[in-house]
Amino acid sequence: MGQQKAAELCRGFRNLEEVFIRYDFYAPKLSLYLQIVRSAPKLRKCTLHHLPESRMKYGLGPTSITELVLGFCELSQSLLKNILSHLPNLRKFVYWQHWIPSDHSRIVLPGALMAIIEEHAPNLQFLGLSWNDEEIGLLGCVDGVTEDMVAIKTLRRLKRLETIVIYEHGHNLYPSASTDVWFTFLPPSIRVVGINNPSGRWDLLALHYAKARGLPQFTKTVVRSPETQQRD
Numbered sequence: 001m002g003q004q005k006a007a008e009l010c011r012g013f014r015n016l017e018e019v020f021i022r023y024d025f026y027a028p029k030l031s032l033y034l035q036i037v038r039s040a041p042k043l044r045k046c047t048l049h050h051l052p053e054s055r056m057k058y059g060l061g062p063t064s065i066t067e068l069v070l071g072f073c074e075l076s077q078s079l080l081k082n083i084l085s086h087l088p089n090l091r092k093f094v095y096w097q098h099w100i101p102s103d104h105s106r107i108v109l110p111g112a113l114m115a116i117i118e119e120h121a122p123n124l125q126f127l128g129l130s131w132n133d134e135e136i137g138l139l140g141c142v143d144g145v146t147e148d149m150v151a152i153k154t155l156r157r158l159k160r161l162e163t164i165v166i167y168e169h170g171h172n173l174y175p176s177a178s179t180d181v182w183f184t185f186l187p188p189s190i191r192v193v194g195i196n197n198p199s200g201r202w203d204l205l206a207l208h209y210a211k212a213r214g215l216p217q218f219t220k221t222v223v224r225s226p227e228t229q230q231r232d
Contacts, residue, residue: 016040022049038062047071053079060086067092069128077116080108084120093121094128096167111150123160130167156187162217165194183215190215194222 013036021033037046038061046060047069053076060068060083068083068090075083084090097107108116110131117124129151155161164186186193 011039013040015042017042018045019043020047020049021051023051034060040064045069048073063088066090067126069094069096071096075108077108077112080113081116081120084116087121090121091124092126092128093117093124094126094165096128096130111154114151114154118154118157122158124158125160126163126165127155127158127161128165128167152185155185158187158189160189161187162189163192163194164190186215186218188215189217191217192220192222193218 016036017040019033019037019040021037037043041062041064043062043064045067046065049071051073053074063086065087066089068087071094084093095108095113110129117127155164183193
């Protein structure tokens with residue numbers, strides 16, 4: 001497709017508010033889809049799955065995006081910085097990464113991810129996280145300090161964070177700490193904690209205890225597993 005036709009097509013999506021893009025090796029028009037995203041001034045929610053870094057080298061945009069979901073994308077730290085630094089209105093960010101690509105430079109480890117969020121998206125209100133803990137732990141442990149430890153300690157510096165949801169593998173974040181200690185790393189602004197597929201690791205009594213432990217806005221925990229669903 002020529003540039004003129006692509007530009008005409010993009011103009012037809014100027015009122016687009018939500019988009020979901022899943023990369024397929026056999027989908028030759030991915031660059032066009034991303035061009036549409038960049039040309040949609042009213043876009044609020046953008047969900048991207050399985051996108052390789054080579055297809056996102058020019059960043060994302062537009063600045064109107066308030067909700068971004070990155071699932072299983074191969075992104076370097078520099079590219080993620082570039083993406084988040086150009087989304088000043090971002091309030092909800094979900095990051096899934098369940099596998100480690102052979103090129104380790106194309107994954108953002110938990111500690112680095114949280115540092116990028118703290119610098120470039122400090123006004124987040126909703127944060128969803130999921131990592132493959134076994135692989136991340138082997139890759140990111142330095143002098144006994146694991147990546148998940150570094151990541152979880154950064155949470156308290158996100159002063160406007162209201163909701164954190166930990167998905168699937170991510171329930172093992174900081175597994176060496178008891179649940180009530182884990183809650184000490186949450187910011188005072190936190191209202192809701194969601195935990196998916198906890199496999200019995202979370203002590204609900206400790207969650208009750210956390211309500212009175214420096215979290216004045218804390219109102220609810222949501223714990224889900226394949227067998228049960230518990231709500232406080």
